[in-house]
Amino acid sequence: MSTEVRHPIFARLYARMSPRVDAKGGAEHRRELLAGLSGRVLELGAGNGLTFPYYPDAVSEVVAIEPEAYLRDRAHEAAAASRIRVTVVDAVADRLPFPDESFDAAVASLVLCSVPDQPAALAELRRILRPTGELRFYEHVRPSNPRTAALWQRFDDWNIYPRIAGGCHAARDTEGAIRAAGFTIESCRRFPFKGGPVSAPHILGTARR
Numbered sequence: 001m002s003t004e005v006r007h008p009i010f011a012r013l014y015a016r017m018s019p020r021v022d023a024k025g026g027a028e029h030r031r032e033l034l035a036g037l038s039g040r041v042l043e044l045g046a047g048n049g050l051t052f053p054y055y056p057d058a059v060s061e062v063v064a065i066e067p068e069a070y071l072r073d074r075a076h077e078a079a080a081a082s083r084i085r086v087t088v089v090d091a092v093a094d095r096l097p098f099p100d101e102s103f104d105a106a107v108a109s110l111v112l113c114s115v116p117d118q119p120a121a122l123a124e125l126r127r128i129l130r131p132t133g134e135l136r137f138y139e140h141v142r143p144s145n146p147r148t149a150a151l152w153q154r155f156d157d158w159n160i161y162p163r164i165a166g167g168c169h170a171a172r173d174t175e176g177a178i179r180a181a182g183f184t185i186e187s188c189r190r191f192p193f194k195g196g197p198v199s200a201p202h203i204l205g206t207a208r209r
């Protein structure tokens with residue numbers, strides 16, 4: 001069993017707050033994120049399983065990894081109530097316990113901000129995707145304004161934001177990291193959204209392996 005990700009206070013806060021954020025627009029983003037998916041899908045860091053209700057019927061199976069124990073228990077509960085078959089697994093993003101090319105699609109929802117090693121996580125996602133596989137992403141990212149970005153970068157570098165937000169980083173260039181990992185971005189919509197204490201730019205899109 002993985003014991004590497006422990007955020008007991010954040011996990012409980014997230015489980016309580018995230019449905020409220022979904023009620024204010026997050027749920028629509030999840031629906032858009034997953035629209036048109038089919039086949040066998042890996043979901044990275046599924047948290048309390050808020051995406052599960054939005055998988056289309058054409059998805060045959062979702063394998064959802066979640067390393068944080070409290071959130072994983074909540075994900076198991078969400079999986080039990082899901083129309084789609086969802087298997088929840090205790091694992092971390094930079095060592096996915098799955099063979100090469102074993103998934104049709106991968107989903108990263110508000111998680112590439114939190115993984116400690118973003119390039120390693122993206123390399124793992126490319127590895128487990130079939131050659132035509134796609135990565136769907138919905139992430140908050142670094143602000144475009146250079147002064148704001150520099151300030152948020154300091155919050156990350158000084159471990160202020162990660163410490164209060166369960167390892168989350170405020171200033172990551174996740175779109176750039178997806179490209180750098182070798183994916184081809186097919187669509188990427190950028191928009192402001194208040195998923196946390198302040199509004200942050202979010203990206204939502206599709207990248208091809």
Ligand SMILES: C[S@@+](CC[C@H](N)C(=O)[O-])C[C@H]1O[C@@H](n2cnc3c(N)ncnc32)[C@H](O)[C@@H]1O
Pocket residue numbers: 005014018044045046047048049050051065066067068071091092093094108109110111114115116167168
């Ligand atoms: C902000 S929550 C998002 C949860 C969920 N994906 C959602 O959309 O609501 C970030 C998630 O990343 C998970 N996480 C943190 N480090 C991780 C890692 N190394 N590998 C996989 N997931 C991780 C956390 O446990 C948490 O569930």
